[in-house]
Amino acid sequence: MNNLYLKQAIRGVKFNPSRTILTTLGIMIGIGTVILVLSAGEGFKSYINAQVEAFGSNAIIVQTSVPSSTKDRSGSDAAASNEPNNSASNAVPITTLKMRDVVDIKNIPNVKNAYGASIGQQVTSYKNVSKNAFIFGASSARFEIDKGVVEKGRGYTEQEEKALAQVAVLGDKIAQDFFGEEDPLDKFIRIGNYNFKVIGVYEKTGSFDPSNDGSQIVIPVTTLQKKIQGIDYLIYSVVQLKDNKQSDATALDIADLLRRNHYISDPVRDDFKVQTSKESLGTFDTILNAVTFLLIAIASISLVVGGVGVMNIMYVIVTERIGEIGLKKALGARNKDILYEFLYESILLTVIGGIVGIIMGAFFAFLISKIAQGFGLTWAFIVPLWGVVLSVTISAIIGIVFGVFPARNAARLNPIEALNKE
């Protein structure tokens, strides 16, 4: 950096501070938005990561799925995408995933534990309070695998599961809705036509995962299947691994096993979907990156508008300082010196705008993280360093791109004409 040019540039910027601020407003807003989007994106990622970890970061989810070949034939989904197609939300329920599959999965060497689950919706009531609630039927292993902590009371045991016991563990919100200040433990709630004893309450989470968002009711899967739904199949299964590094291989093992069990020879006819947590994160990352890119593209409009604003002001400044340019030339400044002085000034303007923008963006991202944390969400406040470096670089580039024409005008001024304008 040349000290002279920088010094003259600083002098220029200091000349009219309020104009400096107004000039760089567009850059500030643009860069601020970029930083806000990047930082909030990171925060959201940290939240999702926490969610996945709550599920068990070393977990594989097996869910029922309509075979893609069926979809092709029926023509209902010509896109034939490979997205998991949960049978719960499908007109045709897939009935092939059984508890026997879960038992077999448990025998795969890298599998530590696994549970099967079904979901039902039932009118649930306690005294006068009645709610249409999601009922999660799960093997007792759920309490060993999921990170959701039973705060009060306990989870049910394998024996209770085998005995089709009518016991329930409630999410904190639904427990609050039913019982308020009352102690829920050992009270009976009504699910469908049966009375269930409340034996445990989950701790409060900020999760959006419906199986652990506070409004869930968890009962033994056998009880849900046999007494309420009258079915013998599962909707999904959660598999906990010993070594997460081998999750891809284990996912293949599970798929092989299920194909054998379900007599499927062609993977196109798979009636299930095996998803590692890595994959779910990957899918999520793709979506988030697309959204981030879109928002940054929108913010770039502000950057371009800001750049044009800076260019306008640079033209005004050149006109204002014509006498000064003439003087400097008379004193021996070369065209190059004048060019660089104005270019440095325009870069200084945009970089100042960029830095203020970074601070503003980080501040709002910090507010968002605080608000999210206030709602009990695990939301980290992260300003990615590469984002900061990128922002400063972009600001400087805008300064060069939009400053070079005014600066060249200044450099080409005839010293006499410039002096006479004074």
Add this chain to the structure above:
Amino acid sequence: MLIELKNIIKNYDNGGLITNVLRGINLEVKEGEFMAIMGPSGSGKSTLMHTIGFLDRPTSGEYLFDGIDTKDFTDDELARIRNERIGFVFQSFNLLPRTTVLDNVILPLLYSSSKKGLEQRAKNALEAVGLGERITFMSNQISGGQKQRVAIARALVCDPKVIFADEPTGNLDSKSGSTVMHILEKLNKEGRTIILVTHDINVALHAKRIVTIRDGEIISDRKVLEEERVHSKEAID
């Protein structure tokens, strides 16, 4: 010979309307001279000064500076000559606003190739014009006479061969003007070439030689007799 002009012609082209501002100027200036260029406004005296001072190029004619033909000099080379060999003093001072006296004087040094001892050289120049005490003042906090002395210090700081002064007293009261002229006289006594542009005979009479120009031509070129010379008694405060 420091400056040698041979048949210098300067035309301005204002959208097809050509104005002949200088019509064949022949002039020689030796080192150490104190010359005044006189003439009414519009006579071409400022253009002549700008041409001699390398702020403008002549349309035609030959200009030898220190014996070297300057015709093929690039813009950067001219900038370098202005920086190292020539000092300018303008009627309206042309100091940088919101800048200290010292920094104003340092300015030409910043564009020069030797950047050693900037501050000391600027201080020396300011002492030569009697302003050694005011170096930290802002350029707008001092009087007009002091401003012009800062401008002279700025012209001096690169140790030039020639100082051009364009109506240096035009914006000053008589006392400050007298001080400025006194400084210019002193600088000439020390051996520096001074070229003064003025329309005021009383200012011109400080010089040793008066060149009068009218309609772009030199109409008289005479020595100032010692008895008619005006000497400024005004001391530097």
